Amino acid sequence: MAGGGPTSVDEAVLARKRAALQAILCECGTVVVGYSGGVDSVFLAKAALDDLGAGAVLAVTGRSQSYPEVQRQTALECVRRLGIPHLEIDTYEMGDAAYLANPSNRCYFCKTELWDRLGAVARERGFHAVLDGSNADDAGDWRPGLRAAREHRVRSPLLEAGLTKAEIRVLSRRLGLPTWDQPAAPCLSSRLPYGLPVTVERLRQVERAEELLRARGLREFRVRHHGDVARIEAGPVETARVLHEAGAIARELSALGFQRVLLDAEGYRRGALNEGLGLVRLGGAA
C-alpha cells in the first residue's frame, strides 16, 4: 500500500479517540477546515460534517502555485462526493520574499498566509473556529507550520484527540473515503532543499516530473530538485520500475531542464530534506 495502509489497531483506543474528536468538534461548534485534499484534512472535514452537520462546516482550500494540481483535483472530487461545503481561495505566499528564500522554516511563512486568509473567511462568515489536519505523528516532526497555526489560534482536533496517521487511515477506510491509502502529498516547495530559492519554474519542473512518473505507474515517490539535478526518491516497488525504465525516465526529466537525473540509493523517506537539520519538536523555534 503506497500510503502505508491500515495496520491492526486497538479498537477500544480507537473508539475513545474518535469520541474525543467528536467532543472537540462539538466544543468548536462551527468550523472552517483547512482542506488540502490529503488523508488528514479529508477525514477531518468528513468527521466535522458527520458530527456537526453541513451548516456548521466549511472546507477551505488555499490555491497557489505550490499546490499540486493533482492534489486539487482529489480535493474537489472528495467534497463533491461527500457533500462537504467547500470554498477555494487564492493564497499569495509566492509574493513573500521570506518564503521564496526557502529557509528551513519556510512552512511558517506559507501557513501564516494561509491562516490569515482562512481566519478572515471564518470571521466574515461567522464560523467560530479554524481547524487544521495535523495528527499525533506530526508533533514529533519538524513542523514550523504548526507554530503559525498556534499563533492564529488554529486548532488541531486530530492531534488533540491523539489520532495517528495509521488510525486516521483505518477510520477513513471504514468511512469509504477514497483517500484512505493515499500517499502523503505535501506542497511542491517541499521538493526543494532549504536554501534553494523557490521559483515558479522550479515548482513546475517538479510537478511535471512527478506527473510523468505517476503516468508510469509510480505512487510512492518524490522528485527532489537540486538545481540542475533531479533526485528521485522511490519506494521499493517504484525503485524497481525506475531502474527498469531508467533510460526513458532520464530522457523525459532531462527534457524538463534537468541536466542530471539520479535515483536515491536509500529510497523514499518522508521529510528527507529535513535530514541534517537539528530536529526541534513542536513548540520549539521554527
Added chain:
Amino acid sequence: MTEAERLDAAQAILAREGIPARVTIAGHARDVAAVSAAPEHLARLAELAPEVKALGFRYLALELQAGE
C-alpha cells in the same frame, strides 16, 4: 576534507566492496554523491550509504543514463 578527498574516499569505499563505479558531486549545494554504476549495485549502495554520507555528503544516488 576537500571535495576531491571526499570523492576519493567515496570511490575507495565502493572499490573495496568490488563495485565498479565512478563517483562525482552533484546538486546546487554539492551535497549529493552521484554514482555511475550498474543498476544491480543499487541495493549494496543503499547499505553503504551511511558510510559514504559520513564523508560529508547528504545523499547517495545512482546516475540514470538517458542513453540506456
